[in-house]
Amino acid sequence: MPDAFDTLLKSVRDCRICAAHLPLGPRPVVQASQTARLLIIGQAPGTRVHETGIPWNDASGERLRDWLRLDRDLFYDPCQIAIVPMGFCYPGRDPKGGDNPPRPECAPTWHAPLLRHLPQVEVTLLIGMHAQARYLAKTRKKTMTETVAAFREYGPEFIPLPHPSWRNTAWIKRNPWFERDTLVYLRARMQKLFPSN
Numbered sequence: 001m002p003d004a005f006d007t008l009l010k011s012v013r014d015c016r017i018c019a020a021h022l023p024l025g026p027r028p029v030v031q032a033s034q035t036a037r038l039l040i041i042g043q044a045p046g047t048r049v050h051e052t053g054i055p056w057n058d059a060s061g062e063r064l065r066d067w068l069r070l071d072r073d074l075f076y077d078p079c080q081i082a083i084v085p086m087g088f089c090y091p092g093r094d095p096k097g098g099d100n101p102p103r104p105e106c107a108p109t110w111h112a113p114l115l116r117h118l119p120q121v122e123v124t125l126l127i128g129m130h131a132q133a134r135y136l137a138k139t140r141k142k143t144m145t146e147t148v149a150a151f152r153e154y155g156p157e158f159i160p161l162p163h164p165s166w167r168n169t170a171w172i173k174r175n176p177w178f179e180r181d182t183l184v185y186l187r188a189r190m191q192k193l194f195p196s197n
Helices: 004-013 047-052 059-068 106-116 129-139 144-149 166-174 177-193
Strands: 038-041 081-083 123-127 158-161
Touching: 004 106, 059 166, 059 177, 123 129, 129 144, 129 158, 144 158, 144 177, 158 177
Parallel strands: 038 081, 038 123, 123 158
Antiparallel strands: none
16 A cells, blocks of 8 residues: 555646646656665756656766766665656756746645645755756855855755756856856765765
8 A cells, every 4th residue: 555655746747737738748757765774856857857757867967976976776766856847847948048947736735735744854955947947046156157166055964056058068168166066065065975985
């Protein structure tokens, strides 16, 4: 007989509340277990993730795993790592370029119930401005760059990060402190969480 958490995950994966707004239809993508120690809150799936149903299964995911120095086996182990995006389904393309923002229905509907079932989480990665806006609220800075630069202010619970998209390659080059300071701190936290990795 499924427990409350299994029932909740099934409800998330069966969710259709914004189906009318999704150009490829609903396919909620989530990974979680009550034993997870790392929580990753990103934006929303891209088309490749939508096709495969596997979170961060694209070039951005490869860069993120490199930032974290985590291999695929550990990254996709729900007993260790929960992945709960701001939007669970692919939101479509923005005519100006890139993907649309995460649908606004997802996080208010599902995040609190899910997070209540993740009592072992020690570190939460807030990837991109949407996650930072929700979870850092008034403590975040005026820009995402300033928020990420102030990462030490949000620890030990949160680590704000830019999106690991190729679109942010120029941003990374303009901000050498990110690799010098933020990634060194991030990798040290990951090594402490997962010493056998």
